Amino acid sequence: MSTQLSKHSFLLGITVLLVFGSCKTTYYQSAVTNKQMLEINNKVPEDTAIRNYILPYKNQLEDKMNEVLGYAPEALIKNRNLPESQLSNFFADALLAIGRKVDPEVSFSLATKDGIRAGIKQGDVTVGSIFEVMPFENYITILELKGTDVQVLADFIAETNGQPVGNVVTQIKDKKLLSFKIGGQDIDPNKTYKLATYDFIANGGDLVRGIGNPVSRVTTSERVREGLIAYVQQLTKEGKKVEAKLDGRVKIIE
Template sequence: MKTWFSTYNLLFLSVGLLALSSCKTTYYQSTVSNKQMIAINNSIVEDTAISNYINPYRTQLEAKMNEVIGISTENMIHNRNLPESLLSNFFVDAMMGIGRKIDPEVDFSMATKDGIRSNIKAGDITVGTIFEFMPFENLFVVLELKGSDVLRLADFIAESNGQPIGNAQILIKDKKLQDFKIAGKNIDPNKTYKLITYDFIANGGDHVRGLENPVKKTTSTQLVREGLIDYIQGISKSGKKIESKLDGRVKIIQ
């Protein structure tokens, strides 16, 4: 398994140091002793020893970040105000594909709108695109949930006016749950269902409810970002482009 961030962690740190040593934006910081304001801008002479040391790493980093891993057929724009978007559907559908490689019995996927951090534009998708899309060190998690807890999760999704879900459909009115299905079927409170998500959500992030007491919890060693890169590369190698569609999986009625 490739560990993208581990491999390039030093490169990011090095480039960050270079950015600080040659910053052109003016910032001010007060000293502890006399509260003097010191401008950090391009009037400070760049330390060539540092920049000469960092430049080879920066070149490697830029080459890796600019590596094309796929092509998107259209702009997928991030919009937290929409209950469903091309971008959110792409994300959770990708999670379904990745999740079923981790556990073939995964039933549905879920993310949060706040967890998505950038757009995927039409055209080339690079490694850097995915680092911007998912900048966090999150790991995939498979949760086996009681049906009753799945319904609690559905209540949360409704109260938050919709969240990204894959292989599931939800109907919301006035932020109240009207209906929730997985693969077109109603939830049986006495059955268990497997959810693919990531550790931030599984551990209570974004105030998600219904995940506190899973029947079983399996944390993958794969970062979400790594999984997305591999997923896109897999589609590209099959000769296909990255696509998404709106299908009414998150529907809000008046």
């Protein structure tokens, strides 16, 4: 799958290069004088030579993006204001499964609500659908954390009114942590826990706390979207759909 997506990215890059490489101007200026604003609209004639040159690459790209991976019986809607959503649960569970392929000792998974960029529409789930969910060049990362650091992470999750988590059940009240269980067990400060996430978060993205000083770290060569594509394909092979339930894993107590 990584090879296919690399070819995919190559085609996109070639397309962009062809567009800009076809310009007649071949010199550079250190300064621009006599600036003039030129309006670009549908009155500007299309350059058919460039269009025809790019068209085969464009068609290949669209064919790849339209490749069907699975089926969603209902839409998984993005809503960052909810502590838990079907989309966040699906994403976190996928991340957990991907992480456990890298290291079977992974205990739980973490994403962020802002990191999931789009929902999944009802119907066929395509490669393009997954690119919309995770368009970034983020790589699957496994962090081994001390129990005391997991506690700091749990407090961060509470203060932000919940984040996407897998194999975790937590209760929050007034942005304070009431409980946080991994695999049904309370955090043991004397243990270490392996977390599946991605390098953006591991590098301090979205200001996540508690993960900046891991006992160990493994950043893989697998992009998150590549893992998601393989995950959805495996669901389809097993006769399963792209779906998730609200299971109370992140509960806000009023």
